[in-house]
Amino acid sequence: MRSWHGKLFFFAGFVCVLMLTSWHTSKSDNLPSQLHLVYERLLRAEQRGEVLSHELLKVLGQLQNRSISPLNLTISNSSALLEERVLRRLLPSQPNAHIYLPHLKEHEDSLKPIVHLGKRRTGVSLVLGVPTVHRQKQSYLVNTLQSLLYDLSTAERKDIVIVVFVAETNATFVKAVVQSVQTNLPDAVSSGVVEVISPSPHYYPDLSNLKETFGDPKERVRWRTKQNLDYSFLMLYAQSKGTYYVQLEDDIVAKQGFFESMKTYIEQVLSEEWLFMEFSQLGFIGKLFRTSDLPMIVEFFLMFHKDKPIDWLLDHILWVKVCNPEKDLKHCNNEKAQLKRTYKPSLFQHVGLHSSLTGKIQNLKDKDFGNQVLFKGHYNPPAELSSSLEKYQSHTLERAYNGEDFFWGLTPKRGDYILITFTTPQAVKGYFFRSGNIETNGDRFYNTTVEVLPNNNSVKEKVTRGELACCKPSSDGFVQIGSFKNGVAEGEVDGALGEIAAMRLLVHSDSDVWVLLSEIFIKV
Template sequence: MQLAQARRENLSERREGWGSPRAWLTVGISALSRQDPSSLVHTLVSLYNASSMAEQKRLTVLAHLADSDLTWLKDTTARISTLFSSEILTGQLLLIHAPPAAYPTVSGGHGAKASRGEGYSKNVDHAFLMSFATKLSDYFLLLGDAVFCAPNFVTHIYSKVTALKPSPWVLLEFSNVGLIGKLFHSRDLPVLAHFLLLFHQEKPLDRPILHFRTLLVQEKPILCRPFLFYHRLSRPTSDDKEDTVVPKKNPYGPSNPSASVFTNMNVSGAHFPWEGYTLDESFFWTDDIRPGNHSTVVLNHPARLSRVQVMTGSIVEGKHALSKRQVQLGYDPQGMPQDCGNFVLLGWLLAGQMDWEILQDSTADR
């Protein structure tokens, strides 16, 4: 970690030279080359689209490119440098890469170094990330490299931290998915980084982090609602208004058939149309809804539907629910973007929601 320490001190000197104030929040992301090599870029786009200019002035984004794939490193660095040149020049976006010497020897591996991307090396990836972030800001937010962010998440986090100031805490959770949306005091990062290095073979990564929380005498998790961060299931297509979704099947719950989602509503760039069709806590967010707007789900294959559920608005806060909107079941798809030749009215939204069971005879293979 000596290299990280030296670079961090040099960075602090340069930021002071530019006259930039100390950031209030550092968002830390450890990224690997996976099936979608652009997932980090999409996360950064969502992050900056979801934060105002005033919020960005108090925000530093630190991305650890934790992969040994030189092609991915080169391409990712070049693309981020092109898209976010102003953020990089002002020190608001930092890219780091850990040297091979930062990875400890794997026990029982005949002296071999931990391979990047393996479960235990992720602990080292994040230890390096946290060590570098120690002096960048007052608070540190851990994200993943395939995440989208709720609008004005910085302000929401600031409000929650301010409200909790009289009470001590170690870890605040702004998501209930994995390690994304986990907030720490930056003063705790050196100890946490050292802790992850000591238990670098402990899997999965959230286990030592949660154990660290209990060691610092926060026995119960603090979940902060509404959740502000969600996993991105897939990247958007070249057409921002059409996405294909293949939801995971849950044998104990509803099962959405694979489908494409179309809309003529404004797409923010942070929350895409397909996210309103998934069965996790992701959502499609838009503004300025007008008569004639629609969100249309076109199944990839004919299916027999037994039940249709629609939920709009914030369930936790009870706000932004749609009213006087109808839900139609269409069949005989035609045209591009696809529409249906015939429709059947299923019902109207009541308090922003609808739950309708469908007779099998009326939806056979539609």
């Protein structure tokens, strides 16, 4: 309480100083110098904010990551309490939210996120923010997350966190989203790559009496105002988790290799002055910020959250920073262009047809995105190919094996297989099979094993007797050496198996989706 009064007295004193400064200015007609003084004060304040953000990252980076059980909304250990105290102490931007959202004062936890899934990972390079809301027609969230995770390497998965923000207070809907993410992406959740949060039920103000502006009907004004609040909440949560923050949406696909492309580009322009980077040309998708800039950006969004859409507000930040009212529009646009960097081709494409705004159809496409790579070819040893799966159109197994296309088969059933019989036995060193692709990521192999047929009968007998620890017997003399996990099967082939006459993918249970094989690599 004493600290609060101190802040109040400081604020009152600051206002008095400004009033005296204004009076003195009117008397002395020294407006340019006074404006310069105010600018210097603001600059010093911004620098102090950056120092605080760096201190926060340092402290949180030392805290041990903790597991959070699904739907368990409380954390009992002392380190969690320490982290909360640190957050309260080092985030000066959050109390300012009470100025623009005075209803938050009624509940102490109004700005506290509810963490449903994740490990509260910090210290990463990239934080991806994915807000999601209830859609009447179709949800794209799981496909979006699968696209983002599709080809991340092991090292990249350790240097990124994807924060799903369920921007609703309906507990039933929030629970459904949490369960969907947990069910479809269990490994990403357990490893800490994906987190799911939602706001306090007291976060949103009354949005029923908003002023209609710019010719927008009341429902659209409500939608865009809530979006401003959603993005602001997500940014506040993300600012302590990494170095850069990327704003995404829940109905996009990512280009393969987006992580490496972004990091490489950031390194190229790191020494330059910029406020944000654009990795997509559509709206707010793919905007990248330094997390140290987020407190200032969020405060601006909250200050004008009822007035304009969020992409307009971002443009106004640029105007405030660099545009001279005494110069023309061309000069202003040139100055604003210096504070943003645009990467081409775009790394994110909008795919959703049904907007989160009820009744709105938005067939938006980024013309700079280009075409996706739907398969990856390799040189494989000569072989005869066969399968019990019915192919779709011209997407044959032969073309996939030769690196010319992907294989697309109708719904697999228990006992279905893909058989690769080598023309001559091969000393196979390893294998890599990827099912699904960036656009059809759900068409994967589930409950499917990778098996080999040793050319030497004595090896088969050793496996049957359990004398080789590398593998276990299957049927027809085949030996099971691996299985598909998250749509991918990869591994080495133990040299004790000798030369291999054939390889087989064997389905062990019925599937409810088609299957697409986008990469086949037999390493010899």
